[in-house]
Every structure is written in C-alpha cells, then in structure tokens.
Amino acid sequence: xxxxxxxxxxxxxxxARGGEKEILLFDPAAFLLQFNDFAKAGARFLGALVLRxxxxxxxxxxxxxxxxxxxxxxxxxxxxxxxxxxxxxxLTGSTSQKENDEQxxxxxxxxxxxxxxxxxxxxxxHYLVINTTENKFSLRSGNxxxxxxxxxxxxxxVLKKSEQEKWAFQTxxxxxxxxxxxxxxxxxxxxxxxxEEGLPIPSANHSSRYDYSTLGDYALDLGxxxxxxxxxxxxxxxxxxxxxxxxxxxxxxxxxxxxxxxxAKVIIY
Amino acid sequence: xxxxxxxTTCHRIKRMINYLLFSLMAVFMIYTxxxxxxxxxxxxxxxxxxxxxxxFTIEMKLAASDTNYYNLLSEESLLKARSAMIAHDSPCIxxxxxxxxxxxxxxxxxxxxxxxxxxxxDRSLSNSNGFSWIRKxxxxxxxxxxxxxxxxxxxxEKQAPHDTxxxxxxTQLPDTTLKEPVFFCLFLSNGITxxxxxxxxxxxxxxxxxxxLQRFKxxxxxxxxxxxxxxxxxxxxxxxxIPARDAQTIYKAIPAKTRLALRIY
Numbered sequence: 001x002x003x004x005x006x007x008x009x010x011x012x013x014x015x016a017r018g019g020e021k022e023i024l025l026f027d028p029a030a031f032l033l034q035f036n037d038f039a040k041a042g043a044r045f046l047g048a049l050v051l052r053x054x055x056x057x058x059x060x061x062x063x064x065x066x067x068x069x070x071x072x073x074x075x076x077x078x079x080x081x082x083x084x085x086x087x088x089x090x091l092t093g094s095t096s097q098k099e100n101d102e103q104x105x106x107x108x109x110x111x112x113x114x115x116x117x118x119x120x121x122x123x124x125x126h127y128l129v130i131n132t133t134e135n136k137f138s139l140r141s142g143n144x145x146x147x148x149x150x151x152x153x154x155x156x157x158v159l160k161k162s163e164q165e166k167w168a169f170q171t172x173x174x175x176x177x178x179x180x181x182x183x184x185x186x187x188x189x190x191x192x193x194x195x196e197e198g199l200p201i202p203s204a205n206h207s208s209r210y211d212y213s214t215l216g217d218y219a220l221d222l223g224x225x226x227x228x229x230x231x232x233x234x235x236x237x238x239x240x241x242x243x244x245x246x247x248x249x250x251x252x253x254x255x256x257x258x259x260x261x262x263x264a265k266v267i268i269y
Numbered sequence: 270x271x272x273x274x275x276x277t278t279c280h281r282i283k284r285m286i287n288y289l290l291f292s293l294m295a296v297f298m299i300y301t302x303x304x305x306x307x308x309x310x311x312x313x314x315x316x317x318x319x320x321x322x323x324x325f326t327i328e329m330k331l332a333a334s335d336t337n338y339y340n341l342l343s344e345e346s347l348l349k350a351r352s353a354m355i356a357h358d359s360p361c362i363x364x365x366x367x368x369x370x371x372x373x374x375x376x377x378x379x380x381x382x383x384x385x386x387x388x389x390x391d392r393s394l395s396n397s398n399g400f401s402w403i404r405k406x407x408x409x410x411x412x413x414x415x416x417x418x419x420x421x422x423x424x425x426e427k428q429a430p431h432d433t434x435x436x437x438x439x440t441q442l443p444d445t446t447l448k449e450p451v452f453f454c455l456f457l458s459n460g461i462t463x464x465x466x467x468x469x470x471x472x473x474x475x476x477x478x479x480x481x482l483q484r485f486k487x488x489x490x491x492x493x494x495x496x497x498x499x500x501x502x503x504x505x506x507x508x509x510x511i512p513a514r515d516a517q518t519i520y521k522a523i524p525a526k527t528r529l530a531l532r533i534y
Contacts, residue, residue: 045279052283056290067298068488069481075302076309076503077392100338103331107341114348121355121377129380133518143379156422161429168424173522174359175375198430269360269373269380269522 127265128228128256130246132171135238137248139256147255150238152231152247153268159192167192169243171268176222178264181257185219185229187211192243216250218257222266228256304495309393312460312503316405317398332400339399343367343534346407350530352377354409360522361409362455362529364463364509366390371465371511373522381522383515386468389508390533394461397505399534409528410457417453418479421521450475451516454483457529462504465520467513507533 126141132153139147154171189209194201202208216230231237231247241247246268248256260266332339347365354361355377364371364385372382394402450473455463464483470476487504494501511519 049282049286053286053290056287060290060294064294064297068301068492069484072301072305072488072491073484075305076505078306078309099327100331100335103327104335104338104341107338107345111341111345111348114345114352117352117355118348118377123378127378129378131381131518131522133521134514155425157425157427159427159429170422170424195429198432198435267375267378267380269375 123265125261125264126259127267128260130171130266130268132173132240132268135240137246137252137256139259141259146259147252149249149252151249151252152237152242153240154242154244155240159196161195165195167195167243171242171244171246172224172226173268176226176266176268178220178260178262178266179223180221180262181260182219182221182227184212184217185215185227187215190225216253218253220257220260220266222246228266229253301492301495304500305491308491308500308503311500312505313393313397317401329400339403339534340367342400343403343532346403347530347532349407350409354528354530357409357528359524359527361527362412362519362523363531364529365532366507366509367532367534371509371515371519373519381515381518383511383519385509385511387508387510389506391505391507393503394505394507394533402533405459406531406533409530410459410461412523412525412527412529413456413458415453415455415525416483417451417520418475419449419451419453419517419520421525447513447517451513451520452476452479453516453520455529456504457531460502460504461531462506463529463531464506464508465516466508466510467516468510470510470513 122142124142126139126146129138129140130151130153131137135151135153137149137151138145155169157169159167159169187210189211191201214232215227216232219227219229221227226245228246228248230250230253233241233247234249237247237249328342332342347363351363351374354363354374358376360373360375360380362371363374366385366388369385369388370382371385373380450470451467452470452475453465455465457463464480466476491501
C-alpha cells in the first residue's frame with residue numbers, strides 16, 4: 001500500500017473521533033494523486049517492457065534471419081547420421097569375371113546403338129542452323145560445319161497502327177524446309193511496309209508493291225512468307241533488324257543458295 | 270518499477286522474459302535445423318531407395334568394383350535420356366557434367382554447344398548414391414519452371430507514323446551488347462535445381478542478390494512447411510558456369526517447359 005493513502009485514511013479516522021464538524025471519510029484529491037502515480041508507474045513499467053520486447057524481437061529476427069539464410073543451408077553439408085545406402089555401403093561385393101564381361105559387353109553394345117541412332121538423326125545433306133539470339137548462321141553437312149557467319153533476324157518489334165492493326169516482326173523458331181529457290185527475287189510489299197513508312201496502302205497488285213532491288217540476287221523460300229535473302233544494308237548483319245526474314249551477306253547468300261536444295265532443313269533457334 | 274513492483278521483482282520479470290525469448294529462439298533454431306537435416310537426408314534416402322530393386326544387383330556390384338563399367342553405365346544413361354528427347358519437337362537441353370559440356374538439341378541435331386567452366390554440386394548429391402542417380406537420370410527430366418535475370422523475349426512497340434513527314438529514319442543501330450548479367454535457375458521435375466550462371470559472375474552484386482533472393486524464397490517455403498510440422502522435399506542444387514553469350518542463347522532458345530538430359534557422375 002502506498003504510504004500517502006494510509007496517511008489519508010488515518011486522518012479520516014482521527015477527524016471522526018475528534019468530533020469535528022466535517023467528517024472526512026475519503027479524500028478524492030489525494031486518492032486521484034495516488035492513483036495517478038500508480039498509473040504512471042504501471043505505464044512506465046509496461047512501456048519499458050514493450051520496448052524491451054521490441055528490441056529483443058528485433059535482435060532475434062536478425063539472428064534468425066542470418067541463421068536461416070546462412071547457417072541452415074550449411075546443414076546439407078553434414079554427413080548423414082544414419083545409413084541410407086550411400087555408395088560406400090551399397091556398392092560392395094564382387095561378381096564373376098564372366099558376369100562382368102557380359103554386363104560390360106551389354107552396355108557397350110547399347111552405347112553403340114544409341115550413337116548410331118544419333119548419327120542417323122543428323123541430316124546427311126546440307127542444312128542451315130540459325131541462331132536468332134546472336135544472329136549467326138552455320139551451314140552444315142552431317143556433323144561438319146561448312147560455313148559460319150553473321151545474319152540478321154527478326155527485330156522483335158511490334159508495329160502498331162491501331163489497336164486492331166498490329167504486326168509483330170519475329171523470326172519463327174523451329175524446323176523449316178526450303179520450299180523453293182528464287183534468283184533475282186522480287187519483293188511484293190505487304191501492307192505493313194507501307195504503314196511503317198507512313199504511306200497509304202495501295203491496292204493488292206499496285207505497281208508500288210513490287211520492289212526489285214531489296215532482296216538481293218537470291219532467295220530461299222521457307223513458307224508462310226518467310227525468306228532467306230540478301231540485303232542492301234550489309235552493316236546491319238549480326239543485328240536483329242528484319243521483319244521476320246533472314247538476311248545474309250552477298251557471299252554467304254550465294255554459298256548457301258548453291259548448297260541448299262529444296263527440301264533441305266533450316267533449323268532456327 | 271517503484272510503486273508497482275519491488276526492484277528485485279522487476280529484475281526477475283525482465284530476466285524471465287529474456288530467458289523465455291531466447292529459449293523460444295533456441296527451440297526454433299533447433300527445430301528448424303532438425304527439420305532441415307531431415308529434409309536433406311530423407312530426400313537422399315528416398316533417392317537411394319530406388320535401388321532396392323533386385324534387377325540392379327549385378328550392375329551395382331560390378332559398378333562398385335569397376336570404375337570403367339561405372340563410366341560406361343553413366344554414358345549409356347545420358348545417351349538413353351537424350352534419345353528419349355528426340356521425339357520432342359522443341360529444343361531440349363543436354364548436360365554432361367563429367368565432360369563439362371552443355372548443349373541444346375532439336376530432334377537429335379545438336380544446335381548449340383558450350384563448355385562448362387565451373388561446376389558446384391550440393392554435398393547432398395555427392396553424399397548420395399551415384400549409381401542411383403545414374404539410373405534415375407536415364408530418362409529425361411522435365412523443366413517444371415524457371416526464373417531468370419533476363420527475359421525470354423521482349424517486344425518493342427513502335428507506333429506507325431501518320432504520314433511520310435513523321436516517319437523517322439533509322440539512325441541508331443540496335444544495341445546488341447550484353448549489358449545485364451545472365452543467370453537462370455531451372456527447377457527440374459526430379460527435385461534438382463539447376464543454376465546456370467555466366468562465367469566469373471561470383472563477385473557481381475547482381476549475382477549475389479539473385480542467389481540470395483532464390484535462397485530466401487526456398488527458405489520461406491521450408492519454414493512454411495516446418496511450421497506445419499511437415500518435412501519439405503529438399504531440392505539439391507547444381508550450379509554451372511558457362512560464357513554469358515552462351516547462357517543467353519540457351520535460355521532464349523529453350524521453351525519455358527522443355528526436357529533435359531543430365532549426367533552428373
């Protein structure tokens with residue numbers, strides 16, 4: 001009990017016994033004062049407790065975070081406490097020489113058959129491999145590379161005229177075949193070629209659609225409007241600048257044109 | 270506190286709270302450590318239980334005594350997995366950690382090949398039974414998901430000009446230099462996480478940030494299951510380093526979900 005409260009109670013008793021006019025049973029002012037002190041002390045105690053808890057929790061969180069991020073993963077480096085058939089425990093014992101030889105022969109035979117399978121999968125005729133990330137090509141025959149160099153592939157841009165009219169310029173990935181070979185190719189410009197230059201779109205067979213110089217001397221048709229052709233912009237080889245076709249330099253194009261026959265594979269990745 | 274508790278009681282309460290908090294922390298640490306340990310070793314055990322089939326007995330005995338045979342088995346396993354990928358119509362990955370080669374193949378045709386300069390295997394993998402992994406990896410594994418520091422494909426949007434006057438001539442060449450560091454993680458269906466990182470990137474802050482974020486995500490998953498008293502399947506990590514250009518090419522060439530043939534031992 002607080003001393004002041006006791007004193008005020010005693011005062012009340014004395015006043016009652018002394019027959020004073022005003023009998024003081026309870027001093028509210030003193031009580032409030034005492035209650036105030038009590039409340040303050042309590043709040044201070046709780047405040048200190050909460051603050052202490054917050055600090056402790058913060059420190060704990062940091063320790064636990066470091067433990068979880070850096071110490072816990074190290075546990076996987078511990079050797080197992082119990083045996084679970086590690087290589088040392090399971091792989092013991094011996095077999096007869098005959099069994100060994102038979103098993104080995106079986107595996108060697110199996111390896112050879114897989115190797116044959118892979119050899120059969122590689123096209124024996126010439127085929128072209130295009131790397132669209134690095135804009136490089138390689139002309140191969142079997143496992144032999146005949147020629148490598150730079151090319152240009154799709155620019156990965158979307159030409160937007162309106163919400164409805166959009167064109168994405170990307171070289172399609174996958175395996176394609178050469179459908180046809182063209183000398184002195186003529187480019188029949190599609191709509192986007194005019195939209196890109198801010199020109200009005202002409203009728204389907206308008207003379208302005210025919211371009212006789214852009215595609216170079218040769219072209220190889222890959223279907224769906226995609227071609228391997230030459231370019232006027234040789235300095236852009238090795239960069240993604242086309243509308244989806246594959247551009248080659250003049251010499252490379254001639255070499256590829258001469259070596260790839262209709263039906264040859266063109267693998268784009 | 271004066272007026273509420275005596276000084277000794279206050280100290281006692283504080284001390285009790287300290288003890289309580291630190292005991293909680295210790296219990297938590299011991300519990301998570303135990304769960305993590307169990308996670309690692311039960312996963313390894315379940316991998317090795319694959320061998321409890323009688324058909325492997327002779328092979329195992331021979332492989333234990335003859336490293337040449339062990340290598341042949343390992344080679345056969347990779348070829349078998351690769352041959353199973355031939356039927357797949359999109360590029361697949363083949364990784365030979367023994368010969369340090371990573372390549373992408375499409376229907377048996379090798380498209381891109383690169384040398385692996387550095388390999389880091391989780392201890393749990395090296396503790397595990399090699400023969401078990403050889404047998405398990407004789408089938409291609411699926412790539413369930415992946416995350417990367419680069420995007421697979423990014424289209425730039427270009428607004429069409431209204432007329433020839435507003436057509437802007439192409440004055441700038443596209444920038445093809447590789448600026449951003451290349452890291453990607455492939456989460457395989459057999460529980461392995463394959464981290465492919467560009468060469469000499471260990472010191473890069475971007476790499477450290479990327480790997481810490483991955484570790485954090487893994488740990489959050491682990492803690493979630495630990496709080497539910499469940500042992501999370503441990504995902505062993507394989508980290509390989511290849512040249513940045515090749516890493517970029519390979520990541521962009523493969524579809525989001527493809528198949529992978531792996532030779533570890």
